[in-house]
Amino acid sequence: MTLNFDPRAKATTLYHGEFRPMFIGGKWVAAQSGDVMQALNPATGEVLATVPRGGAADIDAAVAAARAAFEGPWSKFSPYERQCVLLRIADLFEKHWEELSVSDTLDMGLPITRTLANRRRVIGMLRFYGGMATALHGEAIDNSIPGEIVTFTRREPVGVVGAIIPWNAPTAASIWKIAPALATGCTIVLKPSEDASLTPLLIAKLMQEAGVPDGVVNIVTGTGAEAGARLAEHPDVNKIVFTGSTLTGQAIARAGVANLKRVSLELGGKSPIIVCRDADIDKAVPVAAMAVFVHSGQICIAGSRLFVAREIHDEFVRRVAEFAGKLRIGHGIEAETEIGPLINARQAGKVESYIKSGSDEGARLVAGGSRLTGELYDGGNFIAPTVFGAVSDKMTIAREEIFGPVISAMPFDTLDEVVARANATSYGLAA
Template identity: 40%
Template structure:
């Protein structure tokens, strides 16, 4: 164990040992790269107590927003300064290539944290509404106050930046937090909390308890002192969290699964669309909730466009994740690899045509770890499992349509509604089509473009609530109405509706 780094839980500013360890394995070769203390329900209780003490002390919650903003800006600056440390911690656990991680997984962290820092300074924590003239003269003030202790359960695919989407608005509003990261990928978040406290974030404001969902996650959701749960993950687990949170009537926001359509119109730039659709589906081996895993193609363009997709996909280079020349890395785990391969087999069994990939790449470097080739199916219908289930792997299904009515029916025929993409050279036509798609984000002639100023979340069973955007602090505050009487006189008030006036 001495040669492998070890991490503890992080509670009230301290490393906490538990006597139990979880192994962190590099998905490219299945080698153990770190060990992390395993937290259970009792450690969640300790972390919630620390967060509650921190909140009630006012050491962070009662700071002026501009002071919270200043500390958060320092954290953002340090995320940029220590990007190499964060990159190493991220990719060794989740298998992202260093190029992708530098651009997305870790590269977005500093800018997004800086956005939340700016929001902390300019968010409208208090506003007056027009005075009431009847039944008496009075002034109402609306205050947005922090909830208290907020819990977050975060995923393995973007363990740093997707957690920051919760941390940023929560602490900007003055809350304290307990975070249960995915047990496979807690390293970059543990590095983050170290950086944050070095920048002046008080101990207890952010507490991190790695552990398994059935123990630590369940306790966090059920805890009566936790006022809000934010979760990113599968729709199935999201349903369970929503149900469990109802027992204590806590606020819940859920960012869940997707089966996003990429819609090719007959006037699209085919070269641009081919590259964009492959980027939309295969980036990070398709392990992104908004990946465009269904491409809808006009029948007249089908053969030509599929040929372009296959030719370009053949140029994707799989290899070592720390090599800047590598395009695509492994999937996260053996269990995930097995599930992807089972779904690929189901596509073949249900009559889809496999035109690229479908297996494990050949070569000694792929004999260990969890690898899946970029895979493309044609002759897919929307009732097949590969068209309906979220695969979370590098699998693209091509579906054909004959007219806009059929295209919209296929695109919207899903329990999900996270994102969609339109490829067209006619902006007006594409914008009009965007109104008819049931999706929380619609990209036109691009994919995976996340703007921190715009809300992110889904329709239908893709989630509840929104992250990012100018109003994201609303999810982490409670509105309070304060009424101030301005009449000053007993006779001007409506008390005689109950009590007769006595001279």
């Protein structure tokens, strides 16, 4: 991708270690406790900014603001007026896309070429849901009971939505939650990941500029254990939506069931890539490799299980390993970077433990396998793109979501066999 601006120059204008308040009821506020968290650049370890460490009291305030907005001005907006708001937001995203992309890169490490490339998808979502605001209708239903009876349905907003998003796609994940809520006339309290809170706060500014009424969109920064848990259990939240780990999703489901709120979960994945013996290897190698490495493996649909026909398995794995070794790893803000850092030292350590388990359980390490060090990488959380061959289905690296740049390659003999093996997982999501 050719860039028509200097991302490094843009980055210097965004964050300078300052305090960035959260957004509740149309106001920019600190946590009621006064506690703060540091927002770190995962490529360098530098402090980009500090944000409030919101807790239960802040969630309560945000839910109250969302309820007041739902029962107040927002419920009086017609579908057409909601559509206009969403389209104004889309226009502002067009105008500020470079800023949002650079913020995402600084906040969570994804290379700038990747964050910029999300433009069509994210802005397209805003425009799509803008269109849906006027396209949601009830229906008349034929009644089998004799008599002058008319049966019909009417779509009404659920109410206050609580949304908890992960750190691996701050802009996209925010819009996936906010846009449908606004289109349907709901209000929302969004809790971003404590590891990537800065871009959602920029998004709140654009919502305000677009004319979203106070309290319709609220952003509470904080930890999952404090702010997230309170949002999931809050009795005045009508629906909770969550994207993240399966373990956390189970806890959120239990909290939601306690007061019968609606729950939507997008959880972990262990997606398969299947390469048959007649595949075009030149085309298949980069596709299979980047299905994992594109986001340093930090994406729930990563194709981390690579099934390859036995006749071509060794050659294909060798080619994938060569491809992995040529990838440019570095700071996401550099235009030439192809693979960025992991989000934090804790995640890097987790990935290292999976790599060790792969070797300990007998998998053959053919590429990567180590943490990167040296002047470019010191201070950051970089793991070399890693490829294992001779993996069995019973190995930990083949069964569990790693959320890192690790491919587990496994041979197969027949299509029926590989389909059964691909489906033999507790995870859902992508195939």
